[in-house]
Amino acid sequence: MDPNACIERTADAIRRGDLDEAAAAAGDLVEWLDRGGFPPSNWTDLIHAIAGPRMPEDGSELDDE
Secondary structure (H helix, E strand, O other): OOHHHHHHHHHHHHHHOOHHHHHHHHHHHHHHHHOOOOOOOOHHHHHHHHHOOOOOOOOOOOOOO
């Protein structure tokens, strides 16, 4: 089990809107961690997939630059 690949699998599924696959991938990671597996180093990839792009605090659109 590669927990980093599992995070990528979860994040990709979220980006595609495939919540069944996202739940399955997240469940695989939880089982891995429950059995004492090491955690992924790329947790932020999942956070970005869930949160999407950050918006400025003033609510204005982000520049494409």
